[in-house]
Amino acid sequence: MKVSDFSFDLPEELIAQHPLKERDASRLMVLDKYKESVEHKIFRDIIDYLNEGDTLVLNDTRVLPARLIGEKVSSGGKIEFLLLKRLSQNQWECLSKPGKRAKPGAEFLFGDGKLKAEVIEVLENGNRIIDFKYSGVFEQILDELGEMPLPPYIHETLEDRERYQTVYSREEGSAAAPTAGLHFTRELLDKIKDKKVNIAYITLHVGLGTFRPVKVNTIEDHEMHSEFYIMNRETADIINETKRRGNRVIAVGTTSCRTLETIGDTNSTVREQSGWTDIFIYPGYKFKIVDALITNFHLPESTLIMLVSALAGRENIINAYNIAIREKYRFFSFGDAMFIK
Known part of the structure; x- marks a missing residue:
C-alpha cells in the first residue's frame, strides 16, 4: 500500500x-x-x-515542559534542548538545535546556572545524551525553566x-x-x-x-x-x-x-x-x-x-x-x- x-x-x-x-x-x-x-x-x-x-x-x-533554552559556556551561543527520553536520574536523550554547538564535552547553562548540562555522546540518529547537574528536584527546576514543546505546525504562543x-x-x-x-x-x-x-x-x-x-x-x-x-x-x-x-x-x-x-x-x-x-x-x-x-x-x-x-x-x-x-x-x-x- x-x-x-x-x-x-x-x-x-x-x-x-x-x-x-x-x-x-x-x-x-x-x-x-x-x-x-x-x-x-x-x-x-x-x-x-x-x-x-x-x-x-x-x-x-x-x-513535560521539555523545551530548554540556554547558552553555551564557552561562547555564550544560544542552544535549545528538547528532552525525549530519561535514561537515568540525571541523563536524558535530547534533540539539540543547533546541533553543531552540542559536541561531546560541550557545557551549557540554563536559568543563570540553576541547571547545567554537558553533552556526553552523539547518537547515530543525531540525538544527544545529556548529563544534567543541579541542586534540588529536577522536575521542579524543569517546571520553572522549561517550555511546553508544542507541535511544529503550531506557530502561536500558548498562554x-x-x-x-x-x-x-x-x-x-x-x-x-x-x-x-x-x-x-x-x-x-x-x-x-x-x-x-x-x-x-x-x-x-x-x-x-x-x-x-x-x-x-x-x-x-x-x-x-x-x-x-x-x-x-x-x-x-x-x-x-x-x-x-x-x-x-x-x-x-x-x-x-x-x-x-x-x-x-x-x-x-x-x-x-x-x-x-x-x-x-x-x-x-x-x-x-x-x-x-x-x-x-x-x-x-x-x-x-x-x-x-x-x-x-x-x-x-x-x-x-x-x-x-x-x-x-x-x-x-x-x-x-x-x-x-
Missing part, C-alpha cells in the same frame, strides 16, 4: 493554532464505520453515543500551559499531548460516569516520533518509533470484563488505541504489564481490543491517518476528511474531534 493513498489537500487556515476557550465546545464528527454515514455534533454530545457498560480508555500521561494537558493527566513523561483527550472536561467525565460508562486509564508516554513524516513510498517499509506504556491490573480487569459482556472498548486517542492493541492477545483479553511498543497499525490490521475510537483530525500521509483508516476503512476516512475540509473543521492538536463508532 502506498503512502500517497493517504494524501489529501488541507488548507493551511484549517490548522488550529490555539485551543477553544471551552474544551468540550469543539465540533464532533460522528463516523459510523458500518453505515458509512457522517453526523455533525458538538463534542459534549459524545455522551449520547456512549452506552451503559461501555468502557472509555484514557491515556493519563502528562506532558495557558494546562490547555496542552488533559484534565486527567498525572504521569509525567510525554513530549507531546494525547490530544483527543483535550476535549474532555471534569464535568463531562462525571456525566459519563453517571451514565454507568466505565472510565479506565492507561499510560503511554508520547514521543516526538508521532510528528515524524513517513519518508518511504510503501507504508510497510516505515519503521515506527518506540514509546513506553503501562497498564495496571484494575484497568486490565475492567477491559476484560467489558469484552466478556459484549460491550464496547472505546479508545480515547491513537495512543490509547496503540497501547491496547499492543497488550491485547488473540483472545481479545489484556493483562497488567508495562514495556515499549512500536506497533504500526494500518489497513489490513485486525483489531483485538478496540471497538471504537475518539480522535482528532490528522496530518496527510501520517501513521495516525493510517491507523484510523485501519479501523474505519480508507475510503470512509478520506471521504470524512473531505467533508471536514468542506465544512471547515479545525485540524490537528487543537482542532476538532471525530468519533469512529
Whole structure:
C-alpha cells in the first residue's frame, strides 16, 4: 500500500493554532464505520453515543515542559534542548538545535546556572545524551525553566500551559499531548460516569516520533518509533470484563488505541504489564481490543491517518476528511474531534 493513498489537500487556515476557550465546545464528527454515514455534533454530545457498560480508555500521561533554552559556556551561543527520553536520574536523550554547538564535552547553562548540562555522546540518529547537574528536584527546576514543546505546525504562543494537558493527566513523561483527550472536561467525565460508562486509564508516554513524516513510498517499509506504556491490573480487569459482556472498548486517542492493541492477545483479553511498543497499525490490521475510537483530525500521509483508516476503512476516512475540509473543521492538536463508532 502506498503512502500517497493517504494524501489529501488541507488548507493551511484549517490548522488550529490555539485551543477553544471551552474544551468540550469543539465540533464532533460522528463516523459510523458500518453505515458509512457522517453526523455533525458538538463534542459534549459524545455522551449520547456512549452506552451503559461501555468502557472509555484514557491515556493519563502528562506532558513535560521539555523545551530548554540556554547558552553555551564557552561562547555564550544560544542552544535549545528538547528532552525525549530519561535514561537515568540525571541523563536524558535530547534533540539539540543547533546541533553543531552540542559536541561531546560541550557545557551549557540554563536559568543563570540553576541547571547545567554537558553533552556526553552523539547518537547515530543525531540525538544527544545529556548529563544534567543541579541542586534540588529536577522536575521542579524543569517546571520553572522549561517550555511546553508544542507541535511544529503550531506557530502561536500558548498562554495557558494546562490547555496542552488533559484534565486527567498525572504521569509525567510525554513530549507531546494525547490530544483527543483535550476535549474532555471534569464535568463531562462525571456525566459519563453517571451514565454507568466505565472510565479506565492507561499510560503511554508520547514521543516526538508521532510528528515524524513517513519518508518511504510503501507504508510497510516505515519503521515506527518506540514509546513506553503501562497498564495496571484494575484497568486490565475492567477491559476484560467489558469484552466478556459484549460491550464496547472505546479508545480515547491513537495512543490509547496503540497501547491496547499492543497488550491485547488473540483472545481479545489484556493483562497488567508495562514495556515499549512500536506497533504500526494500518489497513489490513485486525483489531483485538478496540471497538471504537475518539480522535482528532490528522496530518496527510501520517501513521495516525493510517491507523484510523485501519479501523474505519480508507475510503470512509478520506471521504470524512473531505467533508471536514468542506465544512471547515479545525485540524490537528487543537482542532476538532471525530468519533469512529
